[in-house]
Amino acid sequence: MTKPKVLISDALSPAAVQIFKDRGIEVDFQPNLGKDKDKLADIIGDYDGLAIRSATKATAKIIERAKRLKVIGRAGIGVDNVEIPAATAKGIIVMNTPFGNSITTAEHAITMMLSLAREIPQADASTQAGKWEKNRFMGVEITGKTLGVIGCGNIGSIVCDRAQGLRMKVIGFDPFLTEERALDLGVEKVELDELLKRADFITLHTPLTDKTRNIIDAAAIAKMKQGVRIINCARGGLIDEQALLEALDSKHVAGAALDVFAEEPATSNALFGHANVICTPHLGASTTEAQENVALQIAEQMSDYLLTGAISNAINFPSITAEEAPKLKPFIALAEKLGSFAGQLTESSITKIQITYEGQVAEMKTRALTSAVLAGLLRPMLGEVNVVSAPVIAKERGMVVDEVLRAGESDYESLITVAVTTEHQDRAVSGTVYADGKPRLVDIKGIRVDAEFGKSMIYVTNEDKPGFIGKFASLLGDAKINIATFHLGRVAPGSDAIALVEVDGAVPAELLAKIQALPQVKQAKALAF
Ligand SMILES: NC(=O)c1ccc[n+]([C@@H]2O[C@H](COP(=O)([O-])OP(=O)(O)OC[C@H]3O[C@@H](n4cnc5c(N)ncnc54)[C@H](O)[C@@H]3O)[C@@H](O)[C@H]2O)c1
Ligand SMILES: O=C(O)CC[C@@H](O)C(=O)O
Numbered sequence: 001m002t003k004p005k006v007l008i009s010d011a012l013s014p015a016a017v018q019i020f021k022d023r024g025i026e027v028d029f030q031p032n033l034g035k036d037k038d039k040l041a042d043i044i045g046d047y048d049g050l051a052i053r054s055a056t057k058a059t060a061k062i063i064e065r066a067k068r069l070k071v072i073g074r075a076g077i078g079v080d081n082v083e084i085p086a087a088t089a090k091g092i093i094v095m096n097t098p099f100g101n102s103i104t105t106a107e108h109a110i111t112m113m114l115s116l117a118r119e120i121p122q123a124d125a126s127t128q129a130g131k132w133e134k135n136r137f138m139g140v141e142i143t144g145k146t147l148g149v150i151g152c153g154n155i156g157s158i159v160c161d162r163a164q165g166l167r168m169k170v171i172g173f174d175p176f177l178t179e180e181r182a183l184d185l186g187v188e189k190v191e192l193d194e195l196l197k198r199a200d201f202i203t204l205h206t207p208l209t210d211k212t213r214n215i216i217d218a219a220a221i222a223k224m225k226q227g228v229r230i231i232n233c234a235r236g237g238l239i240d241e242q243a244l245l246e247a248l249d250s251k252h253v254a255g256a257a258l259d260v261f262a263e264e265p266a267t268s269n270a271l272f273g274h275a276n277v278i279c280t281p282h283l284g285a286s287t288t289e290a291q292e293n294v295a296l297q298i299a300e301q302m303s304d305y306l307l308t309g310a311i312s313n314a315i316n317f318p319s320i321t322a323e324e325a326p327k328l329k330p331f332i333a334l335a336e337k338l339g340s341f342a343g344q345l346t347e348s349s350i351t352k353i354q355i356t357y358e359g360q361v362a363e364m365k366t367r368a369l370t371s372a373v374l375a376g377l378l379r380p381m382l383g384e385v386n387v388v389s390a391p392v393i394a395k396e397r398g399m400v401v402d403e404v405l406r407a408g409e410s411d412y413e414s415l416i417t418v419a420v421t422t423e424h425q426d427r428a429v430s431g432t433v434y435a436d437g438k439p440r441l442v443d444i445k446g447i448r449v450d451a452e453f454g455k456s457m458i459y460v461t462n463e464d465k466p467g468f469i470g471k472f473a474s475l476l477g478d479a480k481i482n483i484a485t486f487h488l489g490r491v492a493p494g495s496d497a498i499a500l501v502e503v504d505g506a507v508p509a510e511l512l513a514k515i516q517a518l519p520q521v522k523q524a525k526a527l528a529f
Contacts, residue, residue, distance in 0.1 A: 004070075004306040006049035009033040009040060009056045012075050012298075013291045016051060019299035025049075025306060041065050049302045051075060052082075054264075054282065060086035073302040075294040076101060076285055078235065079315055080208065088316045093305060095313045097297040099154055104290035106158035108283060109203050109233040110166075112257035116201075116229045117142055119255075121278050140200075143167040148199030150215065151206030151234065152177045152187060153382065153393075159203055160185045171195055174206075176381050178349045178398040178423075196223040201231065207383030208235035218243035227254040233284045236261040245270050248277065259284050314387060328368060331361055331414070334439035335369040337453045337529055338418045338431050339376025341441070344527050345427060345459070346377075352400040352421040353377065359408030359415060370403055373418055412442065447489035447498050453529040454484060454502025460515060461523045464490045464497035468520040472499065475518075479511040 003026045008016060011031040020027040028047070033040055034056030044050065045067045050058065058072050063086045072082055074096040087094050115121060118139035126133045147163045149156045152174040160170045164186055172187040173195045182189035192215075195202070202224070206212045216230065217240040230253060232239055241262055247253040248271075255276040261269055264282060271277050285291070304310045311317055335355075355373050357366050374390035385393055394401055408414075412432040419428040430443035441451045445461075458476075462468050469488070476483060482504040490497035507526035515524040 004048040005046060006051060006302060006306070007033075007044070007047040008051045010051075010053035010075075011055070012051060012053060013288075013295035015292050016075070016295035016299040019296060020303060023299075023303035023307060025303055037062065044069065049073065049306055051298055051302060054078070054081050056081065058082040058087065063087055063090055063092065066090070066092070071095065071302050071305050073298040075291075075298040078207070080235070084316055093311060093317055094315045095298070095301050095305070095311070096315060097294040097301075098313060100293035100297050101285035101287075101290035102154040103158055104287040105233055105284040106155045106162060107287075108259060108280070109155070109159050109205070109231055110162050112231045112233060112259065112278060112280070113147075113163075113201055113203065113229070114142065115278055116231065116255045116257045122275065144169070145200040146171060146198050148173070148190075148195040148202040149187070150174070150192070150195065150202065150204050151212075152182075152185065153205060155234075156203075156205030157185050159205060160187050168201075171198060175347070176349060176378070176397050178351060180398040181396065192220075193223055196220055197225070199228060200225065201229045203231040204234045204238050206234055206238065208237045209380075209383045211381075213237050214240045216240065216244070218246070221247045221253060224253070226252055229253070229255045229257070231257045233259040236264060236266075241269065241271055245274065248274055317387065328364055330433045330437045330439065331364060331369055331416070332372045334431050334433050335372035335416060335418075336376035337439050338416060338429055338441075339373035340379065340529060341376075341429050341453070341527065342418050342420045342427060343377040343380040345525060346380075346420060346422055348422045348424050350377070350394075350397075350399050350420055350422050352402070353394070354402040354404060354417075354419040354421075356404040356406060356415075356417040356419070358406045358410055358417070359413050361414035361416060362405040362407070366403055366405065369416070370401065373416075374401065377418070377420070415442070417443070441500070444489070444498055444500070445496075447491055447496070449487045449489045449498070449500060451485065451487040451500050452502070455529060456503050456506055457527040457529070458499075458501045458503060458507055458512070458515065459523075459525045459527055460499040460501075460521055462497050462499065462518075462520040463522070464492075464494050465520050468497075468518065469499070471518055472515060475511060475514050476501070476503065479508060479514075481505065481507070481511065 005026040006020055008029045017027050017029050041062055044062055044065050048068055049071045051073045053075050060083045069092050071093045077098055079096050082094050084094055119137050123137045145168055147168045147170050149160055149172045152172040163170050170187045171190045173192045177189055215238050221243055244256055257278040259280045260282055301312050355370050371387040371390055374394050375385055375387045378385045378390055415430055415432050417428055417430040431439055431441050433439055441449055484502040484504055487500040512524055512526055
């Protein structure tokens, strides 16, 4: 067998090179290549594996040229520099190291907070310039102050812990944080508006998703205390930088410490040079310890995959063996889509997920299927959750996950039902795979349907009253939205009903608001698969 060949195109710790060599893999270490996308495109065709940090952009164009690439390994957490759909479409596994740099990044956030409180970088520059401006720098004490943590996942929860050590009062906003987990962390769980109102310092630790983009905008800042200080060591794009600049100018915000920027590398930015802004060049994960952790971990994972086919920490595929793969694949797709359907409808903390496997599917590797359900369910909230980390994340968040296996009792050869219990309601959805290998939705909340998962869909729950369908279809027509498929179902005449419509293209927010305003409609959601 010819040796697999790996390209390391970013500044990974050299520890990774040694691991690849020790495992019998040919390795090409070009730490600055990631910045030269044309050269990368020219040579990527020669490699089976690509190991990166954040400088390399694995775009669809690069992936298209990657004729023999089998795996992209991100030595870190965020995979926003990899076009995952393009990689998946080409059968390339994308893997990351979800926990290797969490402590280091949390420590960076705490360092930034303390630097803000005492204006350390400004005082350092002034002192070294020979100014001895003792009266210019008047800091604030941390003890007894309220820290608002937005996103209490791996990094956010370490920040909560460290901040309590500094004797701060910690409040947290995270839609996936259960009361039990909050209690464990010693954090008071609050809604976002309350956090904005009460916090003296606010630190961000969420992924960048459609829901978190500009989570700190002018409206959010207006709700904050006068003199609040803001720290972002998560992702640029979480803060509207123009709104922040205006709030710094008006002194509503007393200071901001930023490790990440809307555009990176950030060689110029409107916030640069502001007296109350502290910046670092995306250094959150930059410690010797974290870089060794993530480099060793990604090199081991990539070597395992290239040499044995074993998959771990994959973003776009579950851990399964070569023999199991073909039978399991359509059910994995069904499980992820059922989870995603439930996840996209869920707006409060999930306490329990019960997954029932009936018929032939109950004899398959249901743990992989359950991981796929959980990844689909958690991804709308967490962004980069993968099938391996999803069960751990669900457990950490106090979600009870039950698997029920049954002999065939339904009309289907195989049936998967995902039942989600949140702090406010229960919801169940079932699906199957037909002989054509395509996943189908067959039951939503006890209402029978028979629908494929479309790329873009509108889901409506309504009262079964005359006139609804006509008005609904006219709204779509008026918005020039083409209907691809239309499915209706109801519990009984005149009672609860649903409509599930596949449309061509994205669903505009204004259209959704108009559908929501129809008198018979209880809930209207845009879904994407
Ligand atoms: N600066 C750096 O160098 C650096 C290093 C590592 C990670 N990161 C970034 O830090 C962020 C957090 O990483 P992590 O490992 O803790 O991720 P994580 O997935 O463990 O935690 C993210 C948390 O955000 C929560 N969340 C999702 N949507 C939310 C919303 N709308 N409001 C509030 N909370 C929400 C999730 O429920 C989850 O608990 C990611 O964006 C990651 O890419 C940056
Ligand atoms: O590699 C880095 O330096 C940044 C890593 C960080 O943004 C991550 O998401 O893990």
